[in-house]
Amino acid sequence: MRAALKAVGELVLARGGPARLARRLRRGEALVLAYHNVVEDGTPTFGDHSLHLPRSAFARQLDLLQATHEVVPLASLLEGGNPDPDRPRAVLTFDDAYQGMVTVGARELAGRGLPATIFVAPGLIGSRSFWWDALADAAGEGLAPELRQHALDALAGRDAEIRRWAAERGLREIGLPECARPATEAELDWVDRNTGITFGAHTWGHPNLLRLSDYALAEELARPLAWLRARFARVLPWLSYPYGFHSPEVRRAAESAGYHAALSLEGHWIGTLGDRFAVSRLNIPAGLSTHGFATQTAGLR
Ligand SMILES: [Zn+2]
Numbered sequence: 001m002r003a004a005l006k007a008v009g010e011l012v013l014a015r016g017g018p019a020r021l022a023r024r025l026r027r028g029e030a031l032v033l034a035y036h037n038v039v040e041d042g043t044p045t046f047g048d049h050s051l052h053l054p055r056s057a058f059a060r061q062l063d064l065l066q067a068t069h070e071v072v073p074l075a076s077l078l079e080g081g082n083p084d085p086d087r088p089r090a091v092l093t094f095d096d097a098y099q100g101m102v103t104v105g106a107r108e109l110a111g112r113g114l115p116a117t118i119f120v121a122p123g124l125i126g127s128r129s130f131w132w133d134a135l136a137d138a139a140g141e142g143l144a145p146e147l148r149q150h151a152l153d154a155l156a157g158r159d160a161e162i163r164r165w166a167a168e169r170g171l172r173e174i175g176l177p178e179c180a181r182p183a184t185e186a187e188l189d190w191v192d193r194n195t196g197i198t199f200g201a202h203t204w205g206h207p208n209l210l211r212l213s214d215y216a217l218a219e220e221l222a223r224p225l226a227w228l229r230a231r232f233a234r235v236l237p238w239l240s241y242p243y244g245f246h247s248p249e250v251r252r253a254a255e256s257a258g259y260h261a262a263l264s265l266e267g268h269w270i271g272t273l274g275d276r277f278a279v280s281r282l283n284i285p286a287g288l289s290t291h292g293f294a295t296q297t298a299g300l301r
Pocket residue numbers: 095096202206242243
């Protein structure tokens with residue numbers, strides 16, 4: 001009962017007062033949301049906690065969004081126009097293609113008939129986890145900022161090199177739940193055939209694109225798009241920059257590799273689409289309350 005009352009309260013809050021006014025001001029604009037994993041309720045916390053959103057919290061966010069926004073496909077941002085001029089648009093994106101997302105999260109979206117895009121790094125398929133989760137647990141108290149910095153700078157965000165470096169320092173990886181691993185090709189195939197979700201590229205091996213040679217950069221961008229197109233029907237030539245990192249050089253390389261657009265993480269609303277290779281997204285961390293979600297997606301912060 002309390003939970004039901006709370007949910008009603010949150011819906012009233014999201015629909016009324018300042019939030020409604022803020023959304024009215026944003027009605028010609030779009031907000032692209034960036035998620036990572038969705039996990040079953042009751043899954044013990046693991047890895048980088050900010051990335052793993054419980055299913056019920058995800059469902060509440062979708063309820064709110066459907067009540068207040070027009071949820072549109074990512075590709076429609078390039079077409080302009082708004083199917084419902086009275087409400088702002090929202091776009092759902094998911095980085096990394098976690099197993100939890102392509103099973104639990106994808107079913108939640110499919111049940112509502114909502115469009116969304118998952119960004120896949122094919123080079124990591126078959127791996128048992130992502131380095132940032134494995135190291136967060138190995139270190140015992142989350143991923144320390146200086147460790148993350150070293151992994152992203154000196155080790156260029158490369159999974160294999162980071163794990164080797166960590167092992168040399170005695171950081172032992174702890175077993176993570178199944179939902180923490182990258183989805184398999186078969187799981188992605190299920191999504192392709194049974195939902196309205198599309199796939200985009202998240203590079204081949206999820207490196208820091210700012211730290212690569214020209215040749216390596218071109219490879220990281222070209223390979224995933226070819227891989228996705230060879231396997232799946234619903235592929236968008238869109239790129240999501242790993243860790244959100246990009247530069248003029250990286251943006252030019254993405255255009256040369258045949259992408260139509262690319263997504264960053266600066267958190268801005270989109271009025272008129274400016275640089276197609278720096279389309280801003282708002283990151284939705286797993287710890288965000290439903291109230292915080294309603295406030296942020298209304299444009300109040
Ligand atoms: Zn990522």
